Amino acid sequence: MALLYFLTAAGKDAVSAKDGEATLPLEYRRLLGLIEAEGHIDVIRGRLRRFSDLMIDEWLKELEDLKMVESALPGKNEDITFTGRRPPTLPPLADEDSMRLAKTTVVAGATLLRSGSYLADERIANLPPVAKAPGETVILLVEDDPDQAALAELRLTMAGYQVRSVDRAKALSRTLREQARPDLLLLDVMLPDGNGFDILAQLRGQPAFATLPIVLLTVKAELGDIRNGLALGADGYITKPYSKNQLAEVIGRVLKQPS
Numbered sequence: 001m002a003l004l005y006f007l008t009a010a011g012k013d014a015v016s017a018k019d020g021e022a023t024l025p026l027e028y029r030r031l032l033g034l035i036e037a038e039g040h041i042d043v044i045r046g047r048l049r050r051f052s053d054l055m056i057d058e059w060l061k062e063l064e065d066l067k068m069v070e071s072a073l074p075g076k077n078e079d080i081t082f083t084g085r086r087p088p089t090l091p092p093l094a095d096e097d098s099m100r101l102a103k104t105t106v107v108a109g110a111t112l113l114r115s116g117s118y119l120a121d122e123r124i125a126n127l128p129p130v131a132k133a134p135g136e137t138v139i140l141l142v143e144d145d146p147d148q149a150a151l152a153e154l155r156l157t158m159a160g161y162q163v164r165s166v167d168r169a170k171a172l173s174r175t176l177r178e179q180a181r182p183d184l185l186l187l188d189v190m191l192p193d194g195n196g197f198d199i200l201a202q203l204r205g206q207p208a209f210a211t212l213p214i215v216l217l218t219v220k221a222e223l224g225d226i227r228n229g230l231a232l233g234a235d236g237y238i239t240k241p242y243s244k245n246q247l248a249e250v251i252g253r254v255l256k257q258p259s
Contacts, residue, residue, distance in 0.1 A: 007035055032063070047204060127254065139185075149167060200214060
């Protein structure tokens with residue numbers, strides 16, 4: 001059952017405690033900060049994808065037992081749009097999480113330089129496998145360059161996938177509202193009417209798409225960009241140029257489909 005969590009007075013006191021006064025374990029503080037920002041269970045799971053759903057549920061139950069959080073049924077979700085709306089503001093990372101992200105970013109940067117693709121294995125480990133053949137699997141491609149879009153569509157089709165394609169952030173929001181959720185989103189970072197990182201941040205804040213597998217398809221492979229994408233919840237990176245086999249391998253590993 002989908003639930004919405006919110007802080008009690010005790011939970012708010014714990015969140016507002018200064019670093020030197022913090023007595024709760026990091027697992028609790030991390031969760032309390034996310035609940036203060038956006039308490040839907042699916043959003044929490046999407047933000048903390050390197051932990052299993054069972055582990056997150058058990059931590060939340062412990063926080064309820066400690067009277068720091070309460071839960072209720074959520075109301076209606078807002079319609080998704082990527083134009084004219086700022087991404088959600090997330091709580092600052094704890095020092096341990098910040099150092100972990102910095103190390104992961106360096107590894108990801110080196111891997112991208114060497115092979116052109118990188119997968120966030122800890123996130124992917126907790127994604128459910130897609131029990132479909134590639135021919136039944138829908139990949140939504142967001143790419144504004146006509147030549148790159150045609151090439152990506154061709155390669156995805158050659159790999160056996162169903163493909164939907166949009167070239168603008170506005171078209172993406174319309175597609176996500178009006179059509180069934182895709183199995184994976186291939187997201188270009190630089191769009192004429194939006195920024196891929198902002199789109200990623202907004203998707204991870206939407207319960208319906210918080211756990212949607214998202215792979216960034218981009219030429220932006222500087223460490224700052226990689227760190228930003230990983231912090232916001234990208235499941236992987238593919239840098240341009242790339243091949244059909246590389247694309248199929250990344251999608252297969254993210255969705256846990258046999259090669």
